[in-house]
Amino acid sequence: MRAFEVGEFATTRQVTMVERPDPVPGPGEVLVRIRATGPNARDFQIMSTGIWAGPPSKHLVPLCDMAGEVAALGKGVTNFAEGDRVTMTHYWQWLDGAWDENMKREDHAQTLDGFLRELAVVRAEALIRIPDPISFEAAGTLPSAGLTAWQAVVETGRVQSGETLVTIGTGGVSVFAVQWAKMIGARVIVTSSSDEKIERMKAIGADEGINYRTHPKWYEQVLALTRGKGANIVINNVGMAELDNCLEACASGGRIMFVGASPVTADRQLVAPEAPRRLGLLIIRDLTIKGIVVGSRKMFENMLNKMAEHAIHPVIDRTFAFEEANEALTYAAKGDKIGKVVIRL
Amino acid sequence: MIGQVGAREQAPFDLKAVIGGSRPKGHESMRVFEVGDFATTGRLRMVERSDPAPGPGEVLVRIRSTGPNARDFHIMKTGMMGSPAAIAAHIPMCDLAGEVLELGVGVTQVALGDRVTMPHYRLWLDGNWDESMKNVDHAQTIDGFLRELAALPAEALIRIPDPISLEDAGTLPSAGLTAWNAVIEAGNIQPGETLVTIGTGGVSVFAAQWGKMMGARVIVTSSSDEKIARMKEIGADDGINYRTHPDWHKAVMELTGGKGANLVLNNVGMAELDSCLESCTSGGRIMSIGASPVNKGRTWINASAPKRLGLLILRDLTLKGVIVGSRRMFVNMLDAMVEHNVRPVIDRYFNFDNVNEALDYAAMGYKLGKIVIRV
Numbered sequence: 001m002r003a004f005e006v007g008e009f010a011t012t013r014q015v016t017m018v019e020r021p022d023p024v025p026g027p028g029e030v031l032v033r034i035r036a037t038g039p040n041a042r043d044f045q046i047m048s049t050g051i052w053a054g055p056p057s058k059h060l061v062p063l064c065d066m067a068g069e070v071a072a073l074g075k076g077v078t079n080f081a082e083g084d085r086v087t088m089t090h091y092w093q094w095l096d097g098a099w100d101e102n103m104k105r106e107d108h109a110q111t112l113d114g115f116l117r118e119l120a121v122v123r124a125e126a127l128i129r130i131p132d133p134i135s136f137e138a139a140g141t142l143p144s145a146g147l148t149a150w151q152a153v154v155e156t157g158r159v160q161s162g163e164t165l166v167t168i169g170t171g172g173v174s175v176f177a178v179q180w181a182k183m184i185g186a187r188v189i190v191t192s193s194s195d196e197k198i199e200r201m202k203a204i205g206a207d208e209g210i211n212y213r214t215h216p217k218w219y220e221q222v223l224a225l226t227r228g229k230g231a232n233i234v235i236n237n238v239g240m241a242e243l244d245n246c247l248e249a250c251a252s253g254g255r256i257m258f259v260g261a262s263p264v265t266a267d268r269q270l271v272a273p274e275a276p277r278r279l280g281l282l283i284i285r286d287l288t289i290k291g292i293v294v295g296s297r298k299m300f301e302n303m304l305n306k307m308a309e310h311a312i313h314p315v316i317d318r319t320f321a322f323e324e325a326n327e328a329l330t331y332a333a334k335g336d337k338i339g340k341v342v343i344r345l
Numbered sequence: 346m347i348g349q350v351g352a353r354e355q356a357p358f359d360l361k362a363v364i365g366g367s368r369p370k371g372h373e374s375m376r377v378f379e380v381g382d383f384a385t386t387g388r389l390r391m392v393e394r395s396d397p398a399p400g401p402g403e404v405l406v407r408i409r410s411t412g413p414n415a416r417d418f419h420i421m422k423t424g425m426m427g428s429p430a431a432i433a434a435h436i437p438m439c440d441l442a443g444e445v446l447e448l449g450v451g452v453t454q455v456a457l458g459d460r461v462t463m464p465h466y467r468l469w470l471d472g473n474w475d476e477s478m479k480n481v482d483h484a485q486t487i488d489g490f491l492r493e494l495a496a497l498p499a500e501a502l503i504r505i506p507d508p509i510s511l512e513d514a515g516t517l518p519s520a521g522l523t524a525w526n527a528v529i530e531a532g533n534i535q536p537g538e539t540l541v542t543i544g545t546g547g548v549s550v551f552a553a554q555w556g557k558m559m560g561a562r563v564i565v566t567s568s569s570d571e572k573i574a575r576m577k578e579i580g581a582d583d584g585i586n587y588r589t590h591p592d593w594h595k596a597v598m599e600l601t602g603g604k605g606a607n608l609v610l611n612n613v614g615m616a617e618l619d620s621c622l623e624s625c626t627s628g629g630r631i632m633s634i635g636a637s638p639v640n641k642g643r644t645w646i647n648a649s650a651p652k653r654l655g656l657l658i659l660r661d662l663t664l665k666g667v668i669v670g671s672r673r674m675f676v677n678m679l680d681a682m683v684e685h686n687v688r689p690v691i692d693r694y695f696n697f698d699n700v701n702e703a704l705d706y707a708a709m710g711y712k713l714g715k716i717v718i719r720v
Contacts, residue, residue, distance in 0.1 A: 052659060099661040101627040240654055252476040258657045273650040279615055282633045282666030286474040289664040291657030 003117030004325050006060045009047040013333070014326050015062060015116065023121040025074030030124045032068040032086060036140025037115045038342045039063060039332045041171055041260075043144075046110050053110050063343070064090035064108050066115035067130060067139035077124040085130040087139045089147060089300055090114070092126035096298040104293075116325060118345060128300050131308040141314040141340035142303065144294065145172030150303040151295040152235050152257035153180040161185030163232035166222055166249055168212075170197045173237045173259055175315050175339050178206050183310050186233075189225060191218050200338045204315055219249035226251070230285075235259060240273055247281040256289045315339030377492035378700055380432050383421045387708075388701050389437065389491070397496040399449035404499045406461060408443040408720045410515025411490045413707045415546055415635075417519075420485050432485075438718075439465035439483050441490035442505060442515035452499040460505040462514045464522055464675055465489070467501035471673040491700060493720060503675055506683045516689040516715035517678065519669065520547030525678040526670035527610050527632035528555040536560030538607035541597055541624060543587075545572045548612045548634055550690050550714050553581045558685050561608075564600060566593050575713045579690055594624035601626070605660075610634060615651065622656040630663045690714030 001023075007016030025031045043063050045051050056062075070084040080086070090108040094100075108114050130139045152173070153159050165181040166189045167174035174190065181188045182205040189208045190201040198209030210221040222231055230251035236242055237259035246256045281287060295303075306312070317337040320328035322345045332341040374393045381390040399405045417438050419425055424432045445459040455461060465483040469475075483489050505514045527548070528534050540556040541564045542549035549565065556563040557580040564583045565576040573584030585596040597606055605626030611617055612634040621631045656662060670678075681687070692712040695703035697720045707716045 052655070098628050101660050104659060240650065253473050258654070260658075273652070275615065275650045279633065282664070283635075283668050284479055285476045285666070286668050287666050289657065291660065291662050293658050293661050 001118040002322070003061050003113075005058060006047050006056050006062050007058050009062075010049070010055070013330065015047075015329065017325075020117070022119055025072055025077075025121045027075040028077060028124055029074035029121050030070055030077055030080055030086075030127060031072035031074075032066075032120050032122055032127075033071040034066055034068040034115050034118060034120060034345050035136040036067045036342055036344055037063045037065050038141060038340055039329055040065065040144040043109060043114070044329075044333060051110065052104070053107070056110065060109070061113035061115070061117050062109050063114040063116040064110070065140050065143045065145075066108075066120070067136045067142075068115075068120070068345075069136075070127075071119065074121075074124070080124060080127060085136065085139070086127040087130055087143060087300070088122060088126045088128055089143050089294060089297055091294055092123060092297075094294075094296040095125065096296055099293055099296070116343065118322075126297065128297060128304065131304055133308050133311070134304065137316060137319065137342045137344060138314050139304075140342060141172075141316065143300070145340065146176045146314060147295040147300050147303060148259055148292060149173045149176035149235070150180055151299055152259055152292045153177050153233070154184065154306075155295065155299050155302070156290055156292060157233045157235075157255055157257050159184055159186045159233050163187070164189060164222075164226055164230075164251075166231040166234045167191065168234075168236060168238050168242055168246075170194075170201055170338055171237060172340055173235065175201070175204060177235050178204055179312055179315070182206075183306065183312060189222060189231065197338055204338075217245065217248075219245045222249040230254060233257065240276065243276045244278040247276070247278040247285075247287065250281070250285055250287050252285045254285065254287050256287065258289055258291045316342055318342070319344055375493040376697070377436050377488075380421050380435050380437050382433065383437075384423070384429055387704070389421075389704070391700075394492070396494055399447055399452075399496045401450040402452060402499055403449040403496045404445050404452055404455055404461075404502060405447035405449075406441070406443040406495050406497055406502075407446045408441050408490050408493060408495055409511040410442040411438045411440050411718050411720060412516060412716045413438060413704055413718075414440065414519040417484060417489070418704075418708065425485055435484070436488035436490070436492050437484050438489040438491040439485070440515050440518045441483075441495070442511045442513075442517075443490075443495070443720075444511075445502075446494070449496075449499070454499045455502050455504065459502075460511060460514070461502040462505055462518060462675070463497065463501045463503055464518050464669055464672055466669055467498065467672075469669075469671040470500065471671055474668055474671070491718070491720075493697075501672060503672060503679065506679055508683050508686075509679065512691065512694070512717045512719065513689050514679075515717060516547075516691065518675070520715065521551045521689060522670040522675050522678060523634055523667060524548045524551035524555055524610070526674055527634060527667045528552050528608065529559065529681075530670065530674050530677070531665055531667055532608050532610075532630055532632055534559050534561050534608055538562070539564060539597075539601055539605075539626075541606040541609045541621075542566065543609075543611060543613050543617055543621075545569075545576055545713055546612060547715055548610065550576070550579060552610050553579055554687055554690070556608075557581075558681065558687055564597060564606065572713055579714075592620070594620045597624040605629060608632065616649075618651045619653040622651070622653040622660075622662065625656070625660055625662050627660045628662070629660060630665060632665055632667050634667050691717055693717070694719060 004015040067087045093103040164187045190206040193213045212218040234246045239260045317339040319342045378389040442462045468478040539562045563581045565581040568588040587593040609621045614635045692714040
């Protein structure tokens with residue numbers, strides 16, 4: 001089969017195509033023919049510098065998103081049939097219940113190969129059937145950004161109809177967060193460095209937009225837009241540099257969902273980490289900061305069911321062929337996109 | 346003045362004589378302490394003020410017990426949210442327990458002679474906190490309770506159950522309720538979980554009691570082996586000396602077989618945030634009770650950025666602010682204290698006239714448990 005490896009991506013910004021023997025499913029495993037994948041901010045971080053597991057092997061297959069069809073069954077697998085359309089989470093061991101940090105050790109596109117390849121052998125218990133109305137391309141955008149936003153907004157964030165949700169920037173998680181929040185009936189305020197992107201986010205469903213380049217203290221705008229009350233839930237996907245602004249933007253009892261921990265600003269520039277000054281607001285406003293580690297298989301199923309029920313389609317900016325993987329990565333890294341970049345196989 | 350005061354001092358503690366009749370004739374002024382120039386002298390000043398009269402919906406409370414909290418020192422020294430100048434004329438101390446002496450028009454919630462207490466953010470009765478409630482805060486934005494009498498809204502008052510003494514109840518409104526919210530209401534501790542407290546201040550002592558009441562394992566930290574031994578007498582299962590183990594989170598990991606703690610009470614602020622994060626197990630909760638950049642010895646240090654916030658994500662952690670507690674939570678706490686026969690740990694009692702000695706003693710930091718000032 002053909003696969004891409006990280007190779008010299010850290011310096012060349014190119015992944016390397018290689019030929020590998022077709023994998024064979026062992027007992028309890030399933031061979032999946034990958035039909036869609038695509039890059040996430042997390043994938044670039046892993047390929048460029050590595051995240052918690054350190055710099056990746058040059059032979060690692062990148063990209064943690066996937067949708068595909070069952071091509072062969074290993075011994076003992078009875079709950080799937082050839083041709084079933086499937087997807088899965090990249091921390092595949094988190095099936096249901098509470099997260100355990102040990103589950104991080106089995107992480108597709110970090111400690112295990114990702115899905116920028118034609119075939120993959122994965123555990124049957126990790127797979128999730130894709131409901132009929134959802135295409136491979138749509139399903140392939142969900143495992144990282146879609147599920148992270150789902151957990152942050154719905155499962156853990158528990159946004160309520162009439163509440164106000166704020167997203168920082170217009171990355172993959174933010175776009176999905178807008179969709180999930182509007183599905184539930186929340187008011188959504190997006191922030192961006194670009195008025196044009198704000199308009200595109202409004203077309204997706206956002207109620208208001210704040211340009212954080214013209215309003216660096218964007219929380220003041222959040223307070224103005226909410227008559228001084230503040231936001232009930234803030235999705236912080238850019239890390240510590242914006243923590244003070246997130247705290248300031250919250251109403252009493254507000255929740256800050258911590259999706260990214262790098263010291264980057266709203267436009268993802270790396271900054272020297274400074275001590276947050278407004279942590280006292282945690283107390284005086286009764287706030288909660290909650291870490292979000294993607295989501296479980298069960299949460300993924302909940303998300304797929306709701307998408308089918310509410311006929312929600314992921315926002316796809318552009319689709320590339322497998323052979324154009326490097327063009328897809330270059331395009332995604334430029335940052336002009338809104339929504340996901342899909343690589344179709 | 347002396348005669349009047351003397352008469353009141355000799356009143357029996359249940360004050361039945363006073364309550365049965367009217368207030369002693371000729372009593373038109375009460376003794377109070379004001380913050381004054383405490384920030385520079387470390388001394389409160391006693392003054393006389395007119396006796397307060399309860400308005401409609403209010404109750405006149407004869408205060409019988411109060412005492413200092415870390416928070417009170419913080420307010421007296423810095424003004425906290427207010428200005429130091431504004432604080433000077435305020436009566437300090439946010440804890441109280443007392444007896445109902447007079448009812449204002451329309452009061453039905455309490456009766457004469459009822460033994461009562463209340464939270465210092467008195468507008469938070471039930472349900473969700475709202476930040477605007479901070480604007481009415483006894484001992485900060487309005488007078489506290491280091492005085493003989495106070496007119497208070499009846500709706501905020503809570504009846505003290507019979508088995509709980511006025512001295513015991515007077516230790517609860519700040520440290521007791523904060524620990525209750527952090528461990529039980531917001532912290533949601535479960536039997537068999539591990540709770541870690543930092544230091545041995547008022548909140549930590551109560552937290553150890555609430556943690557044990559719920560069947561949790563309690564690990565305390567302190568700079569003193571002697572205090573650790575005393576915390577164990579109160580019920581703590583294990584102690585870590587953070588002076589000999591500055592990376593105390595490693596000791597938490599060892600004590601829990603590498604698993605970590607489910608609930609960490611951070612009552613010292615940001616400087617310990619990284620260690621709190623490191624000591625958590627997956628799904629752990631950190632209750633943030635103090636936000637000043639002080640380390641565990643309560644020394645002010647330069648705030649440096651926490652480096653381990655990534656653990657929030659990798660371990661699925663929660664960092665939650667705790668703002669004392671509501672009247673409803675206070676009622677829950679009192680009910681549980683009666684049911685489980687839990688008594689506050691009291692280090693020492695002082696009389697109203699010896700307030701400054703009480704403050705000196707509290708500030709020395711040798712105490713373990715609360716200091717009660719009998720009024």
